[in-house]
Amino acid sequence: PEQVRFLPIADRHIEWCEALKQRMVEMGIRATVDGRSEKTGKKVAEGQVAKIPYMLIVGDRDIQAGNVSVRQREKGDLGPR
Numbered sequence: 001p002e003q004v005r006f007l008p009i010a011d012r013h014i015e016w017c018e019a020l021k022q023r024m025v026e027m028g029i030r031a032t033v034d035g036r037s038e039k040t041g042k043k044v045a046e047g048q049v050a051k052i053p054y055m056l057i058v059g060d061r062d063i064q065a066g067n068v069s070v071r072q073r074e075k076g077d078l079g080p081r
Contacts, residue, residue, distance in 0.1 A: 004031040005052045006068075007043045009059040011035070016063050020056070048073060 004024060006017035017033045024031040034043050040057060047055045056068040062080065070078040 004054045006033040
């Protein structure tokens with residue numbers, strides 16, 4: 001089962017998400033990138049329905065700061081990490 005799903009806000013964020021996903025896969029974490037051209041809210045809602053434990057949302061500010069915005073299924077938005 002999927003443990004982490006990266007949600008890039010725009011197409012320009014997909015490359016960053018893929019690099020982070022690869023690092024997680026190397027550590028043994030089952031991660032995917034949702035690179036579809038859907039709104040972020042819809043991606044989050046679908047992740048909730050699919051019961052993905054962690055969704056990592058990536059936008060311009062996250063890339064500039066070198067982090068991701070974490071959303072845990074049970075606790076909601078945990079902010080940037």
